[in-house]
Amino acid sequence: MQTSILNDKKAPYCPGCGHTVITHTIDKALAALEINPLDVVAVSDIGCCGLVDGLLNCHTVHGLHGRSVALATGIAYGLNHPGKKVLVIQGDGGATIGLQHLMEAARQNLDLTLIVQNNLLYGMTGGQISGLSPMQFKGERMPEVQDVPGFDICELAHRAGASLAARTFVGDSNFNELFRRAFQTEGFSLLEIVEPCPSHGIKKVLDLHRTADYPAVELRNERPPHRTAPRETTSLLDSLPLIRARFSSNLRQRLEIVIAGSAGEGVQSCGDLLAYAGATSGLYTTKKGAYPVTVGSGFSIAEVILSRDRICYTGIAAPGVMIIVSQDGYDAVKSRLGKDTYLLMDASLAPPPGHCVISGDFRKIGGKKGAALAAVAFWIGQTDLISIKALEAAAGMHRHGDKLVANIESASRISKREIMLEG
Amino acid sequence: MHQDRKLVFCDGSRIMIEALAGAGASVYIGYPITPANWLYAYASQRFPTFLAAPDEISALQWAAGFSSTGQLPVTATSFPGFALMLESLNMAFMMELPLVIILAQRLGPSTGSATTGAQGDLLLLRGAISGGHPLPVLCPADFIDCWHLAARAAVTARELRTPVVLLTSKEMIMTSRSFDLSLLPPIVQGQLPSFENNGSYLPYRAGESRVPPFLPVGNTRHQVRLNASTHDHSGLIRKDSPESLANTMRLREKIEQRVAEFTFYHYDAEGEADTLVVTYGISSDAAREAVSNLRARGEKVSLLILKTLIPIPPPVFQIFEQYAQLLFVEENLNGQLKELCFGQRSPSALRSLNKIGKMITPEEIVEEVMLCKQVF
């Protein structure tokens, strides 16, 4: 078995760069654990540290700046295999761009190791300070000085639930050992390595502790890693009830119905029941809803089309029938009232001037949540377009079937109170 | 109506998700957004693996990660989420990782109106890949397409090793209809081009097919390198070597040269018609109805519903050439399909019917066709 993860290429980093020593330490730790390089997937970020791919004998994935942890998350889930090692290599720039990905991986305690090579600055772009730079730090050729404390990503990852979050400095005595411990950790392990960047920042290993005033830490949470195993599922279509046209209908022409009420009052399910009842009556039917983004407030409109012929276009301009059970609903649809629209309204609403309205106490009969269905049942009772039995059968399939059917029965028995208004 | 029909009452979201699962897509990763929420809900029931991502950048990165292990991931979003996905989409395109994104259009710009349908994202998709590379886009015009094209999106993603967008809109995926399931054709599953040979493996060396054979990361036979930066056949960054530039060019060629494998359109030609109504997606129903009404009045008019939108399949231009007048019907302000086909300064023989905020009606199309005929 090939034991070294490194090939014989020369590291592309500047002389004295911390990345070189880190790359060799990763290799030594994996070799000590006898991990086959082809069981390792190294995901590298953008920046000098992302040049590591060319040195590696393992699988390499070189993605976007800051996104390597998220990409590795998908790889770790996709492999779903404790024998595979997913390793992420990123700099301090990548860690702050993708801080949320880092937190998410820690929260999920995903089985991967993230090595944050923190040289306190952005090396590839000339030495600008980063979100991990300590106070008062400045790059050699850049005017800016860090005047806000840097993130403590070890503390953040620990609090988010990482199995291991540790910080060490190039040259520290526990350096090699810590890599081994990270690779042996089940779950998310984060190693923040404070290192020199001789070209723009700290030149000597000895100066690291003096400049980066944050402590070496090794923080642990005892948690199992999160994994997902694929599950058996069943067809979304096979579970649908098959419709048999067991009721009859006298409908001749396409009929467009708008049911308008308030959100959370059963308007959408009422539209579904009407459309379903139409289908069991041998008709083609469509239904769609319109509502504001809030589900529990404002208007709710269900648009239903019943037709003998196949329905193509599903838009409704001036509907044949409008059933309105609340003020929210009325306000939302009143502009669409055509001169021939058959209008059914709850008795609590002020009818539009000059329009023939059938009104009933639907909110009283059906209650708030049953008003729309009561009004639809009443309307069906007044026509011979579809049978009330079809609506009852559709409602009977609902999880609150008994209640709905009782509502339909009482509503279809009420007598109509017709109000003809002057035009 | 025939005897073996299986009539149900359902919506386009359900059909699309079932088709994708049936076509072998194994994982759905998403962040909910209106009007793609039904897709998310159905996927949470149906996909063998379902993951809720904390944002859309994560969703697409996770998806790309799954894809690198050989699985076919799906996500669904709308413009605001898609905008966040853009860089990761480019990454997956460059790495040649199959995945399917359902883009449910809503009225923009920006957050616009979440619950209003629209057809405003086509040109965004045309420019989505930096460098102008074509990203395959399929667009269903009815429930049968929701099934068939969703499955074909999965096949195309795998066989061409590319992200594919299924472009849709609220009216298609949130409208329920009585529908006969027996009309749905059987689904074929596409295959990732596999590496069967015992020789050395270069992850980006492609043969005649223009698509390199796939091996998953983590396999113990060959090293796999995937790279979002300009790379050579081995998958290592090479800034401007002839090999790496040729690889970048191949990404375009593989889509354009193999577009015939995913060319879909519905052409309803009427003999002697001089006007062709051209449309796609949610405006198709109104166009079909308008054309049948016009024919009932004795008017001669043809209809073309495009379903492969990017790249525009070459036969479509041959159809265009047979007509003196083309009328593009789209629910957007600027005639995006027209611009995609003909640029911004289109010849006078092209007319556009555009509208936002409401669906275009059959009556509006009839009126416009009659105007076309007068002008002509």
Ligand code: SF4
């Ligand atoms: S610029 Fe700094 S980080 Fe980049 S290779 Fe050189 S020393 Fe290393």
